[in-house]
Amino acid sequence: MFEGIEMFGAALWGFLNVRTIFNALWATQLGIVIGMLPGLTATMGVALLTTLTFHMAAGDAILILICMYVGSIYGGSRSAILLNIPGTPANAATTVDGFPLAKAGLAGKAIGIATTGSFLGSVIGMFTMALFTPLIGSVALEFQSFEFFWFAIFGIVICGNLTAPKDPLKGWLAGFLGLFVAMIGMEGIHAYVRYSFGSTNLSGGIELIPAMVGAFGFAEIITVMRFTKFEVVKTKIDRTLPRLAEITRYWKTIVRSGIVGTFIGAVPGVGEDIAAWVSYDLAKRSAKPEEAEKFGKGSIEGLLAAETGNNACVPGAIIPVLTLAIPGSAPAAVLLGAMLIHGVRPGPLIMLEFPTFVYEVVAMVLLSTTSMFILGLLMVKSLVKVLMIPRQKLMPIVFVLCVVGSFSISSRLFDVGVMIVFGLLGFLLREMDYPMAPLVLGIILGKMLDNNLRRSLVISDGDITPFFTRPICVALFAITLIVILSRIPWVTAFVRNIKNRLRPPRSPA
Amino acid sequence: MTEKSMARSDFYTGIALIAFGLAVTVMALQMPPVTERGQSPYSAPGLLPALLGGVIIVLSAVMFVRAVRKLRGEFTLSRGGVKNFFAETGTRRMSLTIFLCLAYVLSLGRIFFPLATFLFVFIFVLVFEYEKAVPVRAQKKKFALAALLAGITSAAVTGVFQYIFLVNLP
Numbered sequence: 001m002f003e004g005i006e007m008f009g010a011a012l013w014g015f016l017n018v019r020t021i022f023n024a025l026w027a028t029q030l031g032i033v034i035g036m037l038p039g040l041t042a043t044m045g046v047a048l049l050t051t052l053t054f055h056m057a058a059g060d061a062i063l064i065l066i067c068m069y070v071g072s073i074y075g076g077s078r079s080a081i082l083l084n085i086p087g088t089p090a091n092a093a094t095t096v097d098g099f100p101l102a103k104a105g106l107a108g109k110a111i112g113i114a115t116t117g118s119f120l121g122s123v124i125g126m127f128t129m130a131l132f133t134p135l136i137g138s139v140a141l142e143f144q145s146f147e148f149f150w151f152a153i154f155g156i157v158i159c160g161n162l163t164a165p166k167d168p169l170k171g172w173l174a175g176f177l178g179l180f181v182a183m184i185g186m187e188g189i190h191a192y193v194r195y196s197f198g199s200t201n202l203s204g205g206i207e208l209i210p211a212m213v214g215a216f217g218f219a220e221i222i223t224v225m226r227f228t229k230f231e232v233v234k235t236k237i238d239r240t241l242p243r244l245a246e247i248t249r250y251w252k253t254i255v256r257s258g259i260v261g262t263f264i265g266a267v268p269g270v271g272e273d274i275a276a277w278v279s280y281d282l283a284k285r286s287a288k289p290e291e292a293e294k295f296g297k298g299s300i301e302g303l304l305a306a307e308t309g310n311n312a313c314v315p316g317a318i319i320p321v322l323t324l325a326i327p328g329s330a331p332a333a334v335l336l337g338a339m340l341i342h343g344v345r346p347g348p349l350i351m352l353e354f355p356t357f358v359y360e361v362v363a364m365v366l367l368s369t370t371s372m373f374i375l376g377l378l379m380v381k382s383l384v385k386v387l388m389i390p391r392q393k394l395m396p397i398v399f400v401l402c403v404v405g406s407f408s409i410s411s412r413l414f415d416v417g418v419m420i421v422f423g424l425l426g427f428l429l430r431e432m433d434y435p436m437a438p439l440v441l442g443i444i445l446g447k448m449l450d451n452n453l454r455r456s457l458v459i460s461d462g463d464i465t466p467f468f469t470r471p472i473c474v475a476l477f478a479i480t481l482i483v484i485l486s487r488i489p490w491v492t493a494f495v496r497n498i499k500n501r502l503r504p505p506r507s508p509a
Numbered sequence: 510m511t512e513k514s515m516a517r518s519d520f521y522t523g524i525a526l527i528a529f530g531l532a533v534t535v536m537a538l539q540m541p542p543v544t545e546r547g548q549s550p551y552s553a554p555g556l557l558p559a560l561l562g563g564v565i566i567v568l569s570a571v572m573f574v575r576a577v578r579k580l581r582g583e584f585t586l587s588r589g590g591v592k593n594f595f596a597e598t599g600t601r602r603m604s605l606t607i608f609l610c611l612a613y614v615l616s617l618g619r620i621f622f623p624l625a626t627f628l629f630v631f632i633f634v635l636v637f638e639y640e641k642a643v644p645v646r647a648q649k650k651k652f653a654l655a656a657l658l659a660g661i662t663s664a665a666v667t668g669v670f671q672y673i674f675l676v677n678l679p
Contacts, residue, residue, distance in 0.1 A: 176561055176565050180565070192541065195536065227599065392634055399613070400626055404666055416614055
């Protein structure tokens with residue numbers, strides 16, 4: 001415990017220099033701008049910046065990426081409030097109460113509340129992360145191949161289920177397609193090259209970063225260019241710094257949303273958008289009747305819940321990245337990729353191999369959160385102008401960065417091709433309501449699933465009982481099965497039928 | 510997308526994904542069993558791909574059957590619907606974006622990078638800003654601004670990547 005505080009203090013002290021603070025400030029500001037612009041998401045920002053910071057020192061690069069992540073998830077609230085369009089999917093719940101507040105002439109207040117909520121959410125998430133990462137890390141040391149196999153399946157099923165609430169089948173299909181993508185190239189046990197069709201480039205496998213730059217960058221450019229322009233709400237932006245009483249009144253909502261957001265962040269692949277909606281829904285259910293009526297019409301509590309929830313999700317999503325090498329959200333998946341590129345090996349051994357790194361990440365989150373809070377309350381009026389930049393002027397520059405970024409990692413035009421293919425594929429899949437998060441999670445978890453399945457079967461000599469008898473395996477299998485069964489219509493109808501039969505008959509009035 | 514058009518897209522995607530799953534499984538089964546090298550048969554490289562292929566077939570078959578039930582025989586696209594889709598401004602804007610981006614990527618390695626980038630940004634901005642009804646003379650400012658933006662982008666990207674990050678640009 002004290003060792004952890006000591007390492008956190010040392011990491012924070014190490015960051016208190018002009019260069020680091022400058023990096024934190026510009027990256028967070030860039031994140032806010034990217035988050036603000038509808039179509040440019042946190043995932044795209046982190047993926048693009050991974051390619052741009054590729055040549056930097058590991059510490060600097062990861063700090064910049066975390067700042068971009070925190071900044072963009074917050075930045076999306078700006079367009080949600082002023083345009084009624086979430087800047088990133090994470091801010092969809094923010095529009096529900098943020099935009100009515102702006103229309104009522106309270107845009108400044110709404111921005112201030114969103115900033116404070118995001119800040120407090122990040123802080124709660126950061127504390128949870130500092131507390132639980134070493135704990136989960138030490139538990140994860142006990143995991144064997146059997147558990148990792150189930151973690152991968154569990155991740156795909158849960159992520160597919162939650163990111164495609166209307167049709168989980170498409171979420172699962174996207175996840176399994178992602179797992180297949182990870183099969184391309186040389187496998188890790190016998191060095192056999194799979195699905196490369198004689199291509200030297202394909203035998204090296206599909207790199208995660210160009211694929212993500214395509215799926216989240218190029219695909220979004222195409223989507224954004226479909227429409228002509230957005231209308232910014234005409235409102236006066238006055239005082240943005242909220243009054244203390246406005247915040248303390250809702251302390252229960254803040255704490256609840258912070259914890260819920262962090263927990264949802266830690267679930268594999270389930271990102272900030274779900275965290276915001278769940279926090280918002282819980283706040284609405286537990287609000288006092290007079291407050292509950294305001295939800296959807298400009299409720300401060302609703303806005304706080306959504307923004308606290310989505311930003312708390314950010315540190316939450318980093319917890320499984322560090323302890324299990326499983327991303328909690330799509331931007332965290334890129335962050336995981338970036339850590340691997342920079343020579344950090346996240347996973348159960350992190351507390352043994354890089355114990356100080358975990359606390360460095362906590363300090364990075366604190367630095368980015370503080371930068372976000374300060375920058376979020378400053379330059380509000382001037383940043384509104386960013387929303388007015390015509391998309392035809394911005395998108396070609398973003399595309400040039402997508403191309404150069406994909407190319408710069410391995411200096412191969414093949415990676416640019418990967419970016420294009422995944423961009424077009426991502427666009428088509430999204431048009432047909434397939435979520436992108438399970439696909440990305442599949443690409444990341446594919447190798448882990450493959451190696452652990454084969455390793456487990458070799459250890460048990462083909463006996464599959466350990467997959468269903470080890471305690472953690474039983475729990476993961478049971479949750480996975482329940483999730484799948486709960487989405488099969490005839491199963492739910494059957495359960496409902498049994499429930500009705502078991503219910504005692506009502507006595508006639 | 511309407512429910513009907515979504516069902517139609519699920520119908521066709523279902524067929525494509527079943528075929529894809531079959532191809533993945535067949536290729537996985539053709540992978541070496543590694544037992545001849547004295548290795549455990551459970552470490553065979555085709556094991557997981559075969560399972561994944563199977564899961565993809567099952568999931569897409571469910572989607573296909575569900576789409577068939579929803580469509581009730583209306584599988585083919587109406588000519589009018591296709592025509593309307595291509596006539597939409599949004600579709601045209603998207604197609605134009607894809608075309609310009611692909612043309613830029615294909616020019617890489619063939620045209621000097623800064624020139625290709627300049628031309629891409631310049632043409633992209635103009636294509637979406639140029640108004641046919643307005644005389645060219647009245648749109649001089651648009652041309653100048655597009656050229657300025659293209660010049661700055663090309664110079665900044667080339668400068669930063671080539672000279673600061675030391676990347677050999679295509």
